Amino acid sequence: MVNPAACPFCEIIAGDDASARLMYRSQEVTAFFPLEPATRGHTLVVPNRHAAELTDLTASEARDLGEAVLKTAQAIRSALAPEGLNVIQSTGAAATQTVPHVHFHLVPRWSGDRMTLHWPAGAAEDDQSQTRTLAVIQAALCGEQTTVEAEDRRQHLSFIQAVVTRMSQASSASKSWLLPLVTVTYGYAITSKSFFVALLGCLAVLVFGLLDANYLKQERAFRKLYDEVAAGRPIPAFSMNPALASPVGTRVNYWPDWPDVRSWAVAPVYGPLLLAGLGVAGWLLCR
Structure with a gap:
């Protein structure tokens, strides 16, 4: 369990990270650019309460977070007109989660951008x-x-x-x-x-x-x-x-x-x- 005081996302939410590019912050949710955006407009949306994994959220927090993801995605589509958009959420180290605070990546996509996602061929089960x-x-x-x-x-x-x-x-x-x-x-x-x-x-x-x-x-x-x-x-x-x-x-x-x-x-x-x-x-x- 990570102490919220040592969580980089909690620092951004609290306003303690002056270098953070904050998009908006409400009572429940905060959206900001990551330190190294994968594409133009790459945004993180996180709940303000420290929750390590997606399954730690309450029902009301999940609703607030879902509405914020939708609101942010609409703003990105309107402002940048990307050709596509990835919404990525990783829970657990096996799923490549590196910061133990629930977060959604909103990644605008254009043909030929540097972002790569590879799915394995074939079905995992019969x-x-x-x-x-x-x-x-x-x-x-x-x-x-x-x-x-x-x-x-x-x-x-x-x-x-x-x-x-x-x-x-x-x-x-x-x-x-x-x-x-x-x-x-x-x-x-x-x-x-x-x-x-x-x-x-x-x-x-x-x-x-x-x-x-x-x-x-x-x-x-x-x-x-x-x-x-x-x-x-x-x-x-x-x-x-x-x-x-x-x-x-x-x-x-x-x-x-x-x-x-x-x-x-x-x-x-x-x-x-x-x-x-x-x-x-x-x-x-x-x-």
């Missing part, structure tokens, strides 16, 4: 990571991390549980549909001695197996979301996006993963049926 980052910030913005009522959380959990139940029912239904289908297909292949019908039955097993594995994957994803919501993690209220429960940077794969395929609910059911179909097809091929 689409799914951006979605999760957005959700976390929105939750903090709305104060949901501390204001979610117990009843709202219970309702959110019930919504997620309904999806888990639906995925489980869909998995059961896929098995119920497949068993008579493969029975008819394999039986017809044997009685009619049709190798291709046996392969058709094998294909049906593969398709239903993939569907069932995907149902299992979705069920696991929503169960993880359930655990995150139950633990009070920063998940937006009533969000049904299971990707929010995954670590930032995790890539979304819409195909079943190997653990889903070899699960006891999938491999022991569809594996023997597929082997039986292949056995029938092999027997018919060798006849």
Whole structure:
């Protein structure tokens, strides 16, 4: 924490720096030229109360500062007619803040001036990571991390549980549909001695197996979301996006993963049926 008495901006606000080129000073805000302006008309706008970072401002101070920034920008545009204008605010050393007193740079711009700003190419996060980052910030913005009522959380959990139940029912239904289908297909292949019908039955097993594995994957994803919501993690209220429960940077794969395929609910059911179909097809091929 910097002592306001040692702050160069506080000295300017107090009128103790005779070399300062003061533009104006109100009860709340002061505007002045920096020691080494980057361009013609480069101006700093600061709150009169010493606040080290932007987040230290009160709501009223932020309003006063915002109005002063707008007023100063309009004056600069009117007086100097620049081709453009940068409004820059840096908070923290990592953001290049060198004076620990909140300040906004208003930098008039002309083509070919000596001011340079470079943004990195490409996105810092992929689409799914951006979605999760957005959700976390929105939750903090709305104060949901501390204001979610117990009843709202219970309702959110019930919504997620309904999806888990639906995925489980869909998995059961896929098995119920497949068993008579493969029975008819394999039986017809044997009685009619049709190798291709046996392969058709094998294909049906593969398709239903993939569907069932995907149902299992979705069920696991929503169960993880359930655990995150139950633990009070920063998940937006009533969000049904299971990707929010995954670590930032995790890539979304819409195909079943190997653990889903070899699960006891999938491999022991569809594996023997597929082997039986292949056995029938092999027997018919060798006849």
